[in-house]
Amino acid sequence: MAKSIDVSDLNIYYGDFLAVSGVNMTVxxxxxxxxIGPSGCGKSTVLRTLNRMHEVIPGxxxxxxxxxxxxxxxxxxxxxxxxxxxxxxxFQRPNPFPTxxxxxNVLAGNKLNARKMKKSEADDIVERSLKGANLWNExxxxxxxxxxxxxxxxxxxxxxxxxxxxxxxxxxxxxPCSALDPISTSAIEDLIHELKSEYTIxxxxxxxxxxxxxxxxxxxxNLKATGEPGQLVEFNPTKKMFTNPDNExxxxxxxxxxx
Amino acid sequence: xxxxxxEPFHTDPSTDLSTHVPLTKPQLPSIxxxxxxAVSWGLAGLPALLLSWPIAGWVVVGxxxxxxxxxTWSGLIEGGRKAVDRLVTILxxxxxALAMLPLVAVIYTVxxxxxxxxxxxxFTASQQGVLGEGGGIYHAIMGTLIITVIASVxxxxxxxxxxxxxxxxxxxxxxxxxxxxxxxxxxxxxSIVAGLxxxxxxxxxxxPLPRIAIGGSIALSVLMIPIVVRSTEEMLKLVxxxxxxxxxxxxxxxWRTITKVVLPTALGGIVTGATLAVARxxxxxxxxxxxxxxxRGTNFNPFDGAMQTLPVLIFGEATRGxxxxxxxFQIERAWGAALVLxxxxxxLNLLARVVGxxxxxKTGR
Numbered sequence: 248m249a250k251s252i253d254v255s256d257l258n259i260y261y262g263d264f265l266a267v268s269g270v271n272m273t274v275x276x277x278x279x280x281x282x283i284g285p286s287g288c289g290k291s292t293v294l295r296t297l298n299r300m301h302e303v304i305p306g307x308x309x310x311x312x313x314x315x316x317x318x319x320x321x322x323x324x325x326x327x328x329x330x331x332x333x334x335x336x337x338f339q340r341p342n343p344f345p346t347x348x349x350x351x352n353v354l355a356g357n358k359l360n361a362r363k364m365k366k367s368e369a370d371d372i373v374e375r376s377l378k379g380a381n382l383w384n385e386x387x388x389x390x391x392x393x394x395x396x397x398x399x400x401x402x403x404x405x406x407x408x409x410x411x412x413x414x415x416x417x418x419x420x421x422x423p424c425s426a427l428d429p430i431s432t433s434a435i436e437d438l439i440h441e442l443k444s445e446y447t448i449x450x451x452x453x454x455x456x457x458x459x460x461x462x463x464x465x466x467x468x469n470l471k472a473t474g475e476p477g478q479l480v481e482f483n484p485t486k487k488m489f490t491n492p493d494n495e496x497x498x499x500x501x502x503x504x505x506x
Numbered sequence: 507x508x509x510x511x512x513e514p515f516h517t518d519p520s521t522d523l524s525t526h527v528p529l530t531k532p533q534l535p536s537i538x539x540x541x542x543x544a545v546s547w548g549l550a551g552l553p554a555l556l557l558s559w560p561i562a563g564w565v566v567v568g569x570x571x572x573x574x575x576x577x578t579w580s581g582l583i584e585g586g587r588k589a590v591d592r593l594v595t596i597l598x599x600x601x602x603a604l605a606m607l608p609l610v611a612v613i614y615t616v617x618x619x620x621x622x623x624x625x626x627x628x629f630t631a632s633q634q635g636v637l638g639e640g641g642g643i644y645h646a647i648m649g650t651l652i653i654t655v656i657a658s659v660x661x662x663x664x665x666x667x668x669x670x671x672x673x674x675x676x677x678x679x680x681x682x683x684x685x686x687x688x689x690x691x692x693x694x695x696x697s698i699v700a701g702l703x704x705x706x707x708x709x710x711x712x713x714p715l716p717r718i719a720i721g722g723s724i725a726l727s728v729l730m731i732p733i734v735v736r737s738t739e740e741m742l743k744l745v746x747x748x749x750x751x752x753x754x755x756x757x758x759x760x761w762r763t764i765t766k767v768v769l770p771t772a773l774g775g776i777v778t779g780a781t782l783a784v785a786r787x788x789x790x791x792x793x794x795x796x797x798x799x800x801x802r803g804t805n806f807n808p809f810d811g812a813m814q815t816l817p818v819l820i821f822g823e824a825t826r827g828x829x830x831x832x833x834x835f836q837i838e839r840a841w842g843a844a845l846v847l848x849x850x851x852x853x854l855n856l857l858a859r860v861v862g863x864x865x866x867x868k869t870g871r
Contacts (some may be wrong), residue, residue: 252866268539303750303751326758328758331755331756332757333757338751338755340748344753346767355753358766359758359766360758360759360762361762390555409756410755
């Protein structure tokens with residue numbers, strides 16, 4: 248079910264502004280890949296190109312290739328909606344739908360697409376997804392309550408449950424723990440470890456300890472220079488990255504001697 | 507200048523620490539405001555009684571005394587900051603009272619003069635064949651309801667869809683900027699111009715001096731659409747982009763994201779805006795006078811002939827003149843109709859609040 252992603256010569260623009268240039272990497276299936284780097288260097292931008300959420304921003308466009316399972320995502324005949332159904336995404340700030348209950352939030356991917364299903368099937372999906380997101384025990388008695396009533400960490404796990412309820416092949420996470428306390432963060436990191444067996448996961452993080460803890464591969468992004476586009480400086484297995492990086496800039500960033 | 511600014515920082519820290527900074531200050535007693543008000547208006551009362559000023563003069567002079575007295579007293583005892591606080595508090599409350607004055611006066615007058623006209627007959631009879639006493643405004647209530655409902659059916663969908671285009675699809679391109687500008691211009695169109703537009707349109711279709719109720723609805727739509735567009739646009743802009751992205755990232759097509767996520771999230775505000783737009787045009791007189799005309803009987807067909815409405819009835823009854831013995835009944839009827847119109851608009855406003863709170867996103871646990 249899980250798929251690998253091949254990115255080659257990816258250039259990402261906002262209008263005329265080249266934001267990220269020349270990205271080449273392979274995200275392996277059933278592995279966690281972390282993107283690290285300073286703010287504004289294009290980590291989230293690259294992440295968003297992986298499920299064509301990039302083009303939601305007016306004027307944004309992409310050159311180069313992103314290949315998932317032999318299909319190029321930026322082929323003119325590809326439907327971005329179909330891509331997003333295969334490649335789910337969790338955002339930096341939890342964004343449960345305020346008009347929906349916890350139950351409906353989990354089913355949002357199905358309900359919003361007007362997929363007909365039996366009540367028992369829907370119940371199964373909700374239970375499986377909430378269990379998968381480590382939230383079931385906390386909310387099983389109040390599934391009909393609004394999703395906005397949960398705490399921040401619970402809301403983020405609800406969003407993860409919502410993303411895995413449609414059974415995507417890849418799960419993209421854009422700084423999923425940056426707004427959370429250490430306990431919620433550790434709950435989500437445990438969850439990432441569990442999800443790894445079924446999904447390919449790409450996570451953007453500012454927290455290098457987190458990257459070291461959860462990921463198998465790590466990509467380090469940086470700006471070439473101030474005002475220049477961002478680039479992928481180094482892409483290596485996490486162990487190698489944090490013990491013996493190829494690039495001096497990576498070592499400087501990881502050891503905190505950056506700048 | 508710099509010396510005085512930096513002076514506190516150059517003092518010896520040991521003396522600074524030993525200096526006792528008191529946290530308590532002398533305060534006016536809690537009845538100070540009441541006391542100052544009583545004394546001010548009491549003092550103003552003396553010349554008012556002696557020189558037999560009108561009540562307004564007494565209130566104004568008392569107010570001036572109060573504005574001077576309380577802050578001065580406070581300044582002497584409590585210091586400058588508190589004095590300014592009391593002065594601004596008085597000004598804010600005074601402007602609030604001033605703003606409420608016309609509202610309360612209008613409602614009081616309308617209720618006082620109009621309440622007497624209300625009766626079962628007033629709500630169930632038309633004025634067919636009635637000149638003096640008796641008859642009712644049933645025909646005008648029905649006319650106002652029919653014309654306003656048709657105007658809403660025309661303008662609310664157009665307004666909401668235009669706002670959806672502007673916010674969700676236009677994204678500040680040239681067309682959407684032009685449209686926004688034109689909508690702003692339309693907001694300022696005088697209602698008589700909307701009436702003339704409808705009159706010209708139906709003169710083309712039906713010949714000179716048309717009298718048709720649907721024309722009134724169209725004139726009101728011209729006034730309503732920009733209000734609905736603006737209010738809906740503001741509400742849609744309040745929906746966070748994260749929700750749109752959340753839905754899109756689940757593989758939901760854009761149109762479903764708009765209809766199932768964005769619009770429901772903003773629904774409370776949209777309904778409130780639309781209801782306020784209805785309330786706003788329900789009281790329009792000029793365009794209806796031009797195109798819907800006046801009628802003494804009941805007409806339920808908006809596509810044929812004149813139709814009476816409440817504002818036009820009020821205008822007609824209050825200005826008609828005629829036999830002197832009929833005039834008091836006409837005036838009373840006008841006030842009664844005004845009361846009914848205000849009640850309809852108030853009900854709509856209440857409805858908007860209820861509906862708005864019913865649809866707004868829930869955050870309860």
